[in-house]
Amino acid sequence: MTRSWWGWGNVEDAVGGAELRALLDRVTALMPGELTDHEPPGIASLGLSAPRVTPPGSLAALCSADPADRAAHAHGKAFRDIVRNLQGDLRHVPDLVARPRDERDVTDLLDWCGREGIAVIPFGGGSSVVGGVEPRCEGHPGVVTMDLERMDRVLEVDGTSRAARIQAGVFGPHLENQLRPHGLTLRHFPQSFEFSTLGGWLATRAGGHYATLYTHIDDLVESMRVVTPAGVSASRRLPGSGAGPSPDRLFLGSEGTLGVITEAWMRLQERPRRRARASVRFGDYAAAVAATRAIAQSGLNPANCRLLDAAEALINAGVSVGGGVLVLGFESADHPVHHSLERALELCRDHGGEPSAATGGDARAGEPGEDAGGGSAVDTWRSSFLRMPYQRDALARHSVIAETFETACTWDTFETLHRAVTEAARQAMREVTGTGVVTCRFTHVYPDGPAPYFGVYAPGRWGSAVAQWDHIKAAVSEAIETSGGTITHHHAVGRDHRPWYDRQRPGPFAAALSAAKTALDPAGVLNPGVLLPAP
Template identity: 90%
Template sequence: MTRSWWGWGNVEDAVDETELRALLNRVRALVPGDLAGHEPPGIASLGLPAPRVTPPVSLAALCSAELADRAAHAHGKAFRDVVRNLQGDLRHVPDLVARPRDERDVTDLLDWCGRAGIAVIPYGGGSSVVGGVEPRCEDHPAVVTVDLERMDRVLEVDSTSRAARIQAGVFGPRLEDQLRPHGLTLRHFPQSFEFSTLGGWLATRAGGHYATLYTRIDDLVESMRVVTPSGVSASRRLPGSGAGPSPDRLFLGSEGTLGVITEAWMRLQDRPRWRARASVRFDDYAAAVAATRAIAQSGLNPANCRLLDASEALLNAGVSVGGGVLVLGFESAGHPVHRSLERALELCRDHGGEASADTRAASGAPSGSGPGEGTAGGSAVDTWRSAFLRMPYQRDALARHSVIAETFETACTWDTFETLHRAVTEAARQAMRETTGTGVVTCRFTHVYPDGPAPYFGVYAPGRWGGMVAQWDHIKAAVSEAIETSGGTITHHHAVGRDHRPWYDRQRPGPFAAALSAAKTALDPAGILNPGVLLPAR
């Protein structure tokens, strides 16, 4: 397979002509405008500047100055990144891409960059959608992106404790392939699973497979090893500890600003054998939200509990419904789960929900190794799951045809959800009226907690070729303001990066900001690690 330098995933998996025609036909019914296509530029035509730095002889074998490498590491995979790539706008590119083979190489690279004042961008799979890997480092003489893809092995498996020591550069599929012979799984499947790494999940506090209970990568960490310019931080393997603040919590979510995560001991699970799944339709959205809250607070802990509003259900599942569709899934390695599903369906019926006729349960079925595997239910939601996995590719195809198709997400408490949902939806619609004339807003829950949901919004609007970045930035700023003023978080699982910084600065407490800044100074005294992410660049 060939990775796309400008867009999502593999070139061979991009939208083909048949899929494109069907996609554009759906979009034309909702988003009027010129849908003429545009081809991505060739790398040779980009006019990238020559590298401003030459690595020392001892590190030369680790470093690449190839145009394709530098272009592919210039942006993440957000809509605005894809559009800028399509238009040949790569004004910030790394001078070199370094691929360390082990922790010693990471240390040597940081030592060299620290002495020379060179900015360092730690890089996992590059799937950031918040500017987290973009080298906007004007105050530094050069930028080196440190790509950990060579550090991709499961080093040890402790079957007794059900844990494994894993290098940070391993991509999701290769990680699961190495765990499968042991009958174990990390069971962390974000949408980016195929193209993201363990280190990236840890650095961004990624949300994964589970809609309840073990929703975040944080919950699966036993200990971590991090190389900083000031030394190596290695926490002790323990199931839990009350010995002061957690050292791992300092680095989880640090987004490459405090050190380079090189490996971690991760808590594993036996591979699931029993599954039960269903989809439930509602005529009223408020009732669907109430049913979802009842399940989240029931202690049933479904693996999947995704509520799609009517627009999301229609656009991406082909289901016409008045209120919404709730996707439910349960799984276990140790016992049948059909009774848990039955109880969840009872709660749905209490709120007017109607389970689809193809509700089904499976026992002893083999488990797969992809995002959301084994937890969708019903043919309509199977359609949605397929669309979910294709969404990034389809987003790229729509971008090539001047359609704004992008997402943003948050989390809030149940008592504030109605107010937040109304404010965010209206802000998005108003911003689209101002900049695109029209558009559609969708919402789904990706994760739910006893005390609140994580709403994930989608925006579809006609764009203007050459102006789509500015159009999206206007919409994004409007919805971010609505999220922040309504008491939500600026991000539930997409991280802060550079794009969310203005709202993150307002969300975090002042004393914590001071403590984080002090930690940055202590661990990265030269200020070379991912400047401008989480904190102002020094």
């Protein structure tokens, strides 16, 4: 397989043929108009500037100045990144891409960059959608992207405690393949699973497979090892501790600004063998939300509990429904789960839901998205879910704005937030595109609130699509912040969310974080501009 330098995933998996025709037919049905394809440019045509820095001889073998390498590390994978790549707009590229082989290499690279004032951007899979890996680092003589892909091994497995010591650069599939012979799994499957790494999940507090209970990677961390310019932080491996503020919590979500995560002990579980699942249709959206809340507060803790509104169900599951579709799934390694599913379906019926025929049985070794079944409509949505980034790229090539934004709020504020965000998105689309569609689904639910995930589909103009999306994004971000939601539930802050993150976090905490940054990264070279103002 060949990784795409400009877009999502593998070149061979790009949308084409009948899938592309069907996708474009659905879009033109919603937004009539001519759709013109735009081919991505060749690397040679980008005209990248020459590297501004030269590594010392001892580090030269770790560093690449290859134009294709630099271009592939210039942006993340947000809609605005894809469009800029398609237009050949790479204003900021790393001077070098460094690939350390071990922790000693990480230390040596940080020492060199610290001495020279060279900015360092830790890089996992590069799937950031918030500008988290983009080298917008003004005031530095150069930028080095530190790609940890060579550090990709499971170093130890503790079957007794069900934990493993894992290097941070391992991609999701390779991690699961190394755990499979032990009958264990991390069971953390974000949508980016195939193209993201453990270190990236930790650095961005990624949300994964579980819709309830173990929703974030935080819940699966036993201890972490982080290399900082001021030294190595290695927390003690414990099931829990009340010894002051948690050192791991300082680095979880730090997005490469405080240090480079090199490895972690992660909590594992047996691979699931029992599964039960179903989908439930609702004629009324408010009733669907109420049913979802009842399940989230029931203590049943389903592995999957994702509510698709009518627009999401139609566009991505091919289901025409008045209120929405709730996707439910339970799983276990050692006990039947049909009774849990039946109780959840009973709660749905109490709110007017109409369940599909439940399915279940022995599970295969778990893979991303397998929990979503329960009827052909939801199977369609599951397949679409895994194809969404590729489809987004295909639409971007045709000047269609197709992007997402997510948040979390308490149940009592959801209706207000949902209305404010939807209205802000629609108004912004009217202003810059004339029309558009907004969808919403819950990716995760908690007893005290949901994590709504919104989608936007609008006709863009080639050459203006980035500015159009930025206008829409700013409008919805304002609506989220003023309605009491979080600017991000699991996409991270990066550079793009900074203005709203600055307003969300408490002032004393901001001061403490800034002090930690100064103490751990005195030269200010680690991912400048992310989480905190660049020095």
